[in-house]
Amino acid sequence: MKRDAEEFDAFYSASAQRVLGHLAAMTGSRAEAEDAVAEAYARAWDRWASVRECDSPEAWVRRVAYRIAVSAWRKTVNRLRAHRREMAGQQVEPTSVDHVAVVSALRRISAEQRRVVVLHHLVGLSVTEIAAEIGSNVNTVKTRLARGRRALAAHLSDDAYETTGGGGSHGS
Structure with a gap:
């Protein structure tokens, strides 16, 4: 023991x-x-x-x-x-604008897409490893990964525009 x-x-x-x-x-x-x-x-x-x-x-x-x-x-x-x-x-601790943008964008995509994007890009798993971990097939993982990347890119572009566009306050 x-x-x-x-x-x-x-x-x-x-x-x-x-x-x-x-x-x-x-x-x-x-x-x-x-x-x-x-x-x-x-x-x-x-x-x-x-x-x-x-x-x-x-x-x-x-x-x-x-x-x-x-x-x-x-x-x-x-x-x-x-x-x-x-x-x-x-705001608990200072974070970079890029970090905030990525976290915000991740929150905006579907949970399934977010999961495969994180497993691939942050954890470093291959598509095959992700499929095994989530109990799915490789093609489903590839589709979610591709859609997740496109969705992230769109949200990151929106975030970049809002950050540099001098837009108003967030929240309130």
């Missing part, structure tokens, strides 16, 4: 921040991602004997965390909208 705990602790230390970053990008909410990732790692610990035998325990945790987050979304859509409105006017 001690060896399992040490092995799991090493796995957690090596992967938790990366998985959290991936899920935060997929969900658009660091707070929701933190909750889902914590629960996913707890489930991984409960099943460590089988999870550690997976081709990628990290992918297992990321997939479970994503499912937990989606389940939470279905239960709390109105609460999330209120939370996002509340957080929109707050």
